[in-house]
Amino acid sequence: MDKFLSNSRDVGKQLEERCNGLYDNLGFEEANDPVPSTSSIDAALRLNVLRASRHLEAEACKVADNLFCELDNLGGMNDLLNVLDVVDNVEQKKVELKVIFEDLKHNYRCVTDKTSSLHHACESMLSQQTHLAAGSEEIKTNLHYYQQVQWVMKKLQTPKLPVTGSLFTQILTTIKDCMSYLEAHSDYKESKVYYEKYEQCLSKSFTILKMSTFADFEKAKENVLDKRNEHTGGDESKYTEEEVFTLMYGVFGVKAFQVKNAFSIANKFFSNNQEYQNMIVDCLKEYTRIRWELISPIITATIDDMLKEHGSSSCLFLKKGCAFLLNICDDEFRLMKEFFFLPKVENKPTLVRSSSRSSVNSLSSTRSKVLQRATPIVEKPVQQDAYMKDISESFDDFTAFVCRILYDAFRPNVVHIKHLELLVQLFKILKSEFIQGKCVNIIQMLPESETWIHSRSGFIKVMNELCGDLVERIIHRTHSFAIEDIIGYNPCPGDLLYPEKLKLVSEIDETQVNENKILHALWYPTVKRTLLSLSRIHQVLDADIFQSLMVELIVSCCESLQLASEKIKQSTPIAGSVLPRFVDGELFLIKYLLILREQTIPYRAQAMMTKNTNVNEENAPKSPISNVDYSFDLSKYKEYASQLFDAEHRAKMFEFSSENPLLNALLSPPIQITESIQDSKKVIDAYIKKSCLQFIANVSIFLIGQMKQTREIILEWNSKPADEVSKVDWGKNDRLAPKILNDVTSVIYKRLLNEWPILNTQIKLYLKSKETEDDLTEHIKDVLLNEFGIIEIFVTKNFTNEQKAIITLPSCDEIKVALNN
Structure with a gap:
């Protein structure tokens, strides 16, 4: 029994020491200590505490089992009681441990919440700090766009600021960036004010660029003049063609790279700016002025030399002169593109070409319609804006001035040309060979995005005017021809040998000679002249004007045939002839009237085709201007006069009614104008009818x-x-x-x-x-x-x-x- 008790005490002490050692190892602080740190209450320790408590319980149970075994063996009850006391102590320790554990758990939660709150507060403060730093940086950036205006103004005050240097490029870049920013943030308070300041800076930049460009043009001009005076003393006649080309284009073109380089940054950033476009147009006008001063004396001298060399041949002079001007226009266009950036049409334009044969509605509009008939100018694309129009017009005016040198030299010759054939040939050379063949057809072959400006547009404009002068001269000479050479023709005796000529033709064997050629050769001269002139002017004139002149020529020819018929009637009768001479005279008239009607059918058919083509057009052409006769009926004047002086009607002059003779005279003029349209076929048919009736009457009398x-x-x-x-x-x-x-x-x-x-x-x-x-x-x-x-x-x-x-x-x-x- 004593042994049992001593053993139980030893076991109990061992268990108590192990529990105390375990608690000490866990490192718990006293209850009055401050709140433990997060490292002392780690989750792993809590798990170890639970595991240790369970282990102690297991060992206590094991010890108890051993004690009971020994008690059975030894039969000592005292030791068992001691073991039970130890177990009770262990249970008390367990309860105390649970209380401590709950306190630790509560403290852990409090610390965790406070730590999370502190962490969120720190993150919020860091976010605010970042936001404030970004705002500060944004303010600094925004202020930069406002503060740069002072720097730009100061730099623009720099004397002799080079426009091709990096400083001018930086100025334009800064202006572009600042204006883009202010335009994008137009809602800012002072954006508008500073935007206007940058516009002023941009305007001054363009002014500096323009003045620098003008100076470069003047320097290029001086270089050309110095070179010319250095070699020949200013005498252009001593230069060969190659030397002139080198002088006018090689020496002058040296400045092209410098000028175009100065335009490059401005064109890149401000190509759509109105002030930039105006500046470019002004520079182009100054460029064309200087080029005109340089090349006009040379072109004038060359044209004069051609005129002296080919003065007797108008056709050859016109061909050489036009070919020379086309080369000049092409060279000038290439040189101009080396100095300037030309805008491009991004979208495909649509060309609306008008009819090449427009109608003529009034005599005052004849010239303009003739120009349209001569050759239509290719119209500009629909998307072409004012800037492109100004550039094209400036260059076209320049080339037109160049081509007008030939116009002024050749125009006096046109006035003195009397031959219709030569006038028509000159018109064909201009219209078919040069304007249509070498200008319009070439322009039409280009991409539509490149047709808004062309080197030969000015040439077309001036040569169309020359074509109009030729046509006016043809019209005038046709009138004179009808009076002088047809009506005024005085036939020789051989022209009136009828029926001898016809008998001679009928006696020729048809197998040997073509009868038609003989007949044409023996036709009366005024008929041949009329038909020949019609075939010539038909190729030149507008359809309506041609129909008018055709009527005039036909009437003149009919009158000349009547005169010839009268002379045949009055001639001496043929020996042995039974029939009187009036038979030959009137048959002669009928014969050639029928020939005239037959030979003019193709011209009338083409006129009908033109009329039918335009019948559905909104602005369809009216009748030919000279084919319209006006008759004035003044017969109502007597009736109105009798009403005004009649006593009964005079009393109603102050009444506002339809019976007031004064109001009737004012509102219903007594002049009636009747418009009648002449037709060449009707004119000839009238002459034929009159001649046939007269012949029938005379034959019946005979x-x-x-x-x-x-x-x-x-x-x-x-x-x-x-x-x-x-x-x-x-x-x-x-x-x-x-x-x-x-x-x-x-x-x-x-x-x-x-x-x-x-x-x-x-x-x-x-x-x-x-x-x-x-x-x-x-x-x-x-x-x-x-x-x-x-x-x-x-x-x-x-x-x-x-x-x-x-x-x-x-x-x-x-x-x-x-x-x-």
């Missing part, structure tokens, strides 16, 4: 002239009452007796049988057209049959059978058979 008097007597008797006519004894009538009627009708019938075949042959000889011949002869037959028919009806109605037998009047059927045979 064949049955005596019968016409008898017919008049018969018509007079037919107008009398039937009773009076029935009482007349026609056998004793002194004018219509059977014997007299027999003498008249027999003579006329014999003449018809003898002379009608000759007349019919003569008609065929002149007209050479079966349809026309049959038409004309049928009308003559109708007149003859009508005359005989009147007499036949009268004789049948009023004469006896014995009297009819005396008269022996041929019937209309017999006459018709005779005429047809």
Whole structure:
């Protein structure tokens, strides 16, 4: 028993020492110590405490089991009691340990919350610090755009500031950046004020750039003049063509890189700025002025030399002069592109070309319409802005001034040219060979983005004016030609040898010689001249003007044919000819009127095509200006005058009514204007109709002239009452007796049988057209049959059978058979 107790005490002490050692190892502080740090209450320690408590419980249970075993063996109860006391102490320690653990857990949570709050506070303070630093930096950056204006103004005050140096580039870059920033932040309080200041700085920069460019142009000009005076003393005639090119383009072009380099930064940043564009246009105008001063004397001298060399040949002079000017325009365009940046059209433009044959609506607009007919100028793209327009107009004006040197030299020659053929040939050279062939066609082959400016646009403009002068001269010479060479033509005797010329042609064997060529060669001169002039001016003039002149030429030709016809009528009859000369004269007139109508058909057909083409257009051309005749009707003047001076109407002069004669005179003018349109075909048809009717009348008088008097007597008797006519004894009538009627009708019938075949042959000889011949002869037959028919009806109605037998009047059927045979 004593042994058991001693063992239990030893075990209990060992357990107590181990528990105390375990607590001491865990490092717990006293209860009155401050709040432990986070390192002493680590989560791993808490787990170790739990594990140690459980281990002590297990060892206590194990010790108790051993004690009970020994108690069983030893039977000592005292030791067991001691073990139980130890177990109770362990239980108390366990409870105390749980309390301490809960306190530690609570303290840990408090420390954790306070640490998190402190951490969030620190993060917030760091964020505010970063935000304030960024705001401070942003303020400094924003202030930079406002503060730079002083620096820019100061630098722009630098005397002789080089525009190609890095400082000027930095100034433009700074202005661009600051203006872009202020424009993007226009809501800032002073953005507008400082933006205007930068605009002033930019304007001064452009002024400095412009003045520097002007100075470079002047230096280039002085270099050229110095070189010229150094070699030849200013005499351009001593230069060869290559030397002139080197002097005008090589020496002057040395400054091109410097000028274009000065424009490069400004063009990069401010190409869309209005002030920059104005500056470029001003520089271009100064450039063209200086170039004009340099090259105009050389071009003038060259044109004068060409005029002296080819003065006798207007066509050769015009060709060489135009070719020379085209080369000058191309060289000037290339040189200009070396000095300036040309804007580019980004979008594809759309060209709206007008018709190349515009109508002519009034005489005052003839010149402008003629220019449109000559050659249409390629229109500018729709997207072209004012800047591109100003550049193109400035350069076009320059090249136009250059080309006007040739215009001024050649224009006096045009006024003195009298030959239509030469005028037409000159027009073709300008229009077809140079304007259309070497200018318009080349421009149309270029990309549409490059057609807004071209080296040859000025050439087209000036040469179109020269074409207009040529056309005006052609119109004037056509008027003079119609009066002097057609109406005023005095035919020689050989021109009036009709029908000898026609017989000569008909006797030629058709297998040997082309009859048409012979006929054309033997045509009356005014007809040949008229048709030849029409074929020439048709290629030059606008359709409406051509139709007008065609009517004038045709009328003049018809008048000349009438004069020739009268001379043929008055000429000596041909020996052995039965027919009188009026037959040849009038057939001559009808023949050439028909030829004139036939040969002018192509021109009228083309005029109809032009009219039908424009019929659906909004601004369709009106009738040709000179083809319109105006008639004035003044017949109502008498009626209005009678109303004004009539007492009844005069009393109503102060009434506001429709019966007021004064108001009627003011609101309804007594002049009536009637507009009638001339047509060349109608003009010729009128002449043909008049000539044919006159020929039919004269032929009928020639064949049955005596019968016409008898017919008049018969018509007079037919107008009398039937009773009076029935009482007349026609056998004793002194004018219509059977014997007299027999003498008249027999003579006329014999003449018809003898002379009608000759007349019919003569008609065929002149007209050479079966349809026309049959038409004309049928009308003559109708007149003859009508005359005989009147007499036949009268004789049948009023004469006896014995009297009819005396008269022996041929019937209309017999006459018709005779005429047809």
